[in-house]
Amino acid sequence: xxxxxxxxxxxxxxxxxxxxxxxxxxxxxxxxxxxxxxxxxxxxxxxxxxxxxxxxxxxxxxxxxxxxxxxxxxxxxxxxxxxxxxxxxxxxxxxxxxxxxxxxxxxxxxxxxxxxxxxxxxxxxxxxxxxxxxxxxxxxxxxxxxxxxxxxxxxxxxxxxxxxxxxxxxxxxxxxxxxxxxxxxxxxxxxxxxxxxxxxxxxxxxxxxxxxxxxxxxxxxxxxxxxxxxxxxxxxxxxxxxxxxxxxxxxxxxxxxxxxxxxxxxxxxxxxxxxxxxxxxx
Amino acid sequence: xxxxxxxxxxxxxxxxxxxxxxxxxxxxxxxxxxxxxxxxxxxxxxxxxxxxxxxxxxxxxxxxxxxxxxxxxxxxxxxxxxxxxxxxxxxxxxxxxxxxxxxxxxxxxxxxxxxxxxxxxxxxxxxxxxxxxxxxxxxxxxxxxxxxxxxxxxxxxxxxxxxxxxxxxxxxxxxxxxxxxxxxxxxxxxxxxxxxxxxxxxxxxxxxxxxxxxxxxxxxxxxxxxxxxxxxxxxxxxxxxxxxxxxxxxxxxxxxxxxxxxxxxxxxxxxxxxxxxxxxxxxxxxxxxxxxxxxxxxxxxxxxxxxxxxxxxxxxxxxxxxxxxxxxxxxxxxxxxxxxx
Numbered sequence: 001x002x003x004x005x006x007x008x009x010x011x012x013x014x015x016x017x018x019x020x021x022x023x024x025x026x027x028x029x030x031x032x033x034x035x036x037x038x039x040x041x042x043x044x045x046x047x048x049x050x051x052x053x054x055x056x057x058x059x060x061x062x063x064x065x066x067x068x069x070x071x072x073x074x075x076x077x078x079x080x081x082x083x084x085x086x087x088x089x090x091x092x093x094x095x096x097x098x099x100x101x102x103x104x105x106x107x108x109x110x111x112x113x114x115x116x117x118x119x120x121x122x123x124x125x126x127x128x129x130x131x132x133x134x135x136x137x138x139x140x141x142x143x144x145x146x147x148x149x150x151x152x153x154x155x156x157x158x159x160x161x162x163x164x165x166x167x168x169x170x171x172x173x174x175x176x177x178x179x180x181x182x183x184x185x186x187x188x189x190x191x192x193x194x195x196x197x198x199x200x201x202x203x204x205x206x207x208x209x210x211x212x213x214x215x216x217x218x219x220x221x222x223x224x225x226x227x228x229x230x231x232x233x234x235x236x237x238x239x240x241x242x243x244x245x246x247x248x249x250x251x252x253x254x255x256x257x258x259x260x261x262x263x264x265x266x267x268x269x270x271x272x273x274x275x276x277x278x279x280x281x282x
Numbered sequence: 283x284x285x286x287x288x289x290x291x292x293x294x295x296x297x298x299x300x301x302x303x304x305x306x307x308x309x310x311x312x313x314x315x316x317x318x319x320x321x322x323x324x325x326x327x328x329x330x331x332x333x334x335x336x337x338x339x340x341x342x343x344x345x346x347x348x349x350x351x352x353x354x355x356x357x358x359x360x361x362x363x364x365x366x367x368x369x370x371x372x373x374x375x376x377x378x379x380x381x382x383x384x385x386x387x388x389x390x391x392x393x394x395x396x397x398x399x400x401x402x403x404x405x406x407x408x409x410x411x412x413x414x415x416x417x418x419x420x421x422x423x424x425x426x427x428x429x430x431x432x433x434x435x436x437x438x439x440x441x442x443x444x445x446x447x448x449x450x451x452x453x454x455x456x457x458x459x460x461x462x463x464x465x466x467x468x469x470x471x472x473x474x475x476x477x478x479x480x481x482x483x484x485x486x487x488x489x490x491x492x493x494x495x496x497x498x499x500x501x502x503x504x505x506x507x508x509x510x511x512x513x514x515x516x517x518x519x520x521x522x523x524x525x526x527x528x529x530x531x532x533x534x535x536x537x538x539x540x541x542x543x544x545x546x547x548x549x550x551x552x553x554x555x556x557x558x559x560x561x562x563x564x565x566x567x568x569x570x571x572x573x574x575x576x577x578x579x580x581x582x583x584x585x586x587x588x589x590x591x592x593x594x595x596x597x598x599x600x601x602x603x604x605x606x607x608x609x610x611x612x613x614x615x616x617x618x619x620x621x622x623x
Contacts, residue, residue: 019461022406023437023468028390030361039387047375050416115369119432122335123388124360279339 033126037133044137047107054103058145062096066152069216077217082157089153090170090242091215094235096145097174098181098210102202104138105185108273109198112190112280121278128274131186135179142178146171162248170242173258177238180262183269190276215239234261288313288440288471289334293343296329303329305495306343311488313348313439316462316472318486320479320587326495327475328368331442334473335365348439363440364433368448370425371432374418378409378428381417385435403431408457423454430461434470441465444475459485479587493591506586513580515553515562520572522546528571535562553578 031039048055066089074084108131111117120130150167160166185202192198212226213235219227230236238258244251289311296304304326311317319327332338334345336356344351350358365371372381379400386396404410407427417425426446433441443462447455462485466472476482482489483503490500499506507513515536519525525547532551533540536558540551553559559578566573 018402018406019464020468022402023434023464023470027436028392028395031388031390035390036388039384042387043373043376043380043384046380047373050375050377111373114374115367115371116373117371118337118365118367118369119371119385120388121337122360122363122365123385124357125388129388 031125033129036125036129038136040130040133041136042133044134045140048137048140055141055144057103058096058100058141059148061099062092062145062149063152065095066092066149066156070156073216085153085156085158087243088216089149089158090246091213091239093146093149093170094174094239094242095210095215096149097142097178098235099203099206100138100141100145101178101182101185102199102206103141104134104182105187105189105192105198105202106195107134107137107189108186108277109189109192109195113194117277117280127278128270131270131273131277134186135182138182139175139179142175143171146174160246160248162246166245166248170245173241173245173255174238177234177258177262180265183266183273186273187269187276190273190280209233210235213239234258237261286313287311287346288315288348289317289345289473291330291334291343291345294330294333294340294345295342296326296333296338296340302495304333304340307492307495307497309345309490309497311471311473313471314466314469315487316466316474316485318482318489319473319475319492320477320482320489321492322477325492327477327492328444330492331365331367331444331473331475335363335442336360337365362438363442364436364438365442366429366433366444366446368444370429372417372425372429375416377414377416378404378420378424379413381428381432382435385432389436391435399435403435407431407461421454423450423457426450426454426458427461430458434465437465437468438470440471440473442473442475445477446474447476447478447481455481491587491590499586499590504580507580509586509589513553513578514550515559515576515578516543516548516550517563517566517576518545518574519547519549520574524571525549527569528566531565531569531571532562535565547574 066085069088069092070081070085074081078084078087108117111120117130150171162169185198188201189198192201213230213233215235219230219236222230234257237254241251241254241258244254287310289309291307291309294304294307294309295302307326307330309317309330319330321327329338333340334347334352336352336359339353344353346352347359348362350362352359373384376384382400382403383393383396386399387393391399401410401413404413407430409424409428409431412420412424417428420428430443430446446458446462450458459481462472462474472485474482474485486503488500488502489506490497491506492498499509501509515532517528517532519528525542528549529540529542532549536551536553538552540549542549553562556578559576563573563576
């Protein structure tokens with residue numbers, strides 16, 4: 001329907017021929033699930049590139065933890081800062097990277113509340129692609145956090161007997177565990193009302209989980225009830241595995257349990273996240 | 283079998299807790315048309331669109347988009363339609379160009395083709411200069427255009443536009459209207475949700491007036507206006523002192539009551555046709571009453587809305603009101619709904 005008197009009361013800034021040309025496009029073949037996931041991974045990388053500040057959280061907190069615990073509590077807990085440094089360093093690696101998983105939840109909540117999720121959900125793509133792709137961006141953060149801790153440890157004089165293979169193996173194990181754990185926080189991110197609420201709930205659960213572990217203290221020094229909990233806490237098991245890997249000891253039992261926990265978390269929370277992603281509205 | 287309808291919805295219903303957001307919406311939208319869904323905030327427009335666009339599952343009723351069921355064949359529906367929602371669904375932390383490339387890649391374009399599509403669209407939408415800028419630094423109008431561009435990376439057969447001009451300045455609004463017209467010219471069916479009567483009037487071939495979760499009237503803009511009655515003749519005299527003399531003349535020819543406007547030189551009266559209006563003006567000038575200007579207008583859609591719903595379109599409806607209204611109305615029969623088309 002045309003209303004000539006109302007059109008063009010102002011100079012047109014849209015070029016009509018361009019507009020029509022831009023509309024006469026063909027339809028490409030459907031993207032495969034893998035290719036869609038890779039595109040979302042590319043999006044994750046771009047976000048790291050455009051908002052490098054997000055890497056600051058990931059690097060500063062673990063540096064602070066390492067320095068604080070080594071020099072403030074080292075003497076009191078272990079008798080010397082050097083001994084304590086060697087005790088907590090594998091644990092701080094675990095803590096630094098597990099903290100980062102909370103950001104997966106914050107990121108997905110931001111997408112939801114800003115409306116980007118609507119766009120992705122209305123596209124004909126594999127429903128899990130946005131979630132798996134986002135993990136690629138997360139992986140970059142995990143690796144940055146892990147590298148910072150290891151490098152800092154080396155600077156402070158940490159000399160792992162397991163050598164380079166031991167250190168790389170423990171980083172790999174932590175990253176795999178965090179892939180599993182991050183689905184818990186993406187589920188949380190889809191249930192909370194705002195990115196801030198997600199962050200609060202996320203850190204409120206990850207703080208006790210990491211503190212009530214063998215990361216900072218030996219479990220045998222704890223009251224019996226607490227010791228029992230600490231010993232079954234997956235964070236303790238992962239930390240033990242990393243300690244053994246870095247020390248060059250056999251860690252196959254703890255590694256197996258850690259991988260099983262990661263697989264279990266993924267099996268439960270990936271479908272849950274996918275379902276919520278399809279159905280939740282901001 | 284190809285359906286001739288782009289949208290076919292029957293008795294769609296959706297509740298959120300106690301609030302019945304949509305309670306039995308029927309829609310039939312022809313392929314290739316621009317169809318307006320007009321209603322105030324909280325009327326159920328967005329919920330309806332979200333059900334049609336496969337983002338919400340209806341509690342009851344069914345809907346087919348270009349022949350495909352929105353629940354059972356959601357993926358096929360997604361291939362054919364795209365949605366520009368109330369929130370600009372673009373990633374603020376990426377540049378304009380990256381946003382469009384991402385959508386292109388997700389839709390199956392190869393990298394180079396996705397880049398080409400992005401740059402064509404940025405050119406067409408007057409965004410090429412801002413292509414490398416992060417979207418969070420875009421103005422509202424630019425963001426809205428980018429959002430629409432993202433919806434037509436592959437030209438959809440059906441486009442849902444949910445309040446595309448809300449919050450835009452007049453210039454950006456005109457640009458969005460141009461885009462809608464161009465889309466329609468290219469054969470895309472458009473479902474346009476709006477609370478601006480003016481917008482529906484300008485763009486839509488057909489309009490459904492929706493209020494409190496129900497379609498309360500539908501038809502072409504002209505039919506809707508006709509449903510409230512005839513238009514009106516507005517006359518402004520050169521000399522306000524002549525208004526009392528003009529009044530009986532106008533009243534006699536139009537056989538209607540004459541209304542004195544707040545402007546001391548202006549008067550108006552219901553008027554069936556332009557011929558009668560011409561007769562009035564001719565008679566006035568023969569009697570020596572000088573007319574400064576006159577116009578014959580159809581009633582505005584605002585008046586239509588008021589006549590149909592008893593309240594104006596801009597009036598806000600709270601969730602509580604929706605609920606109360608539904609409760610009091612639950613026994614009302616469907617004959618209440620005025621069918622114009």
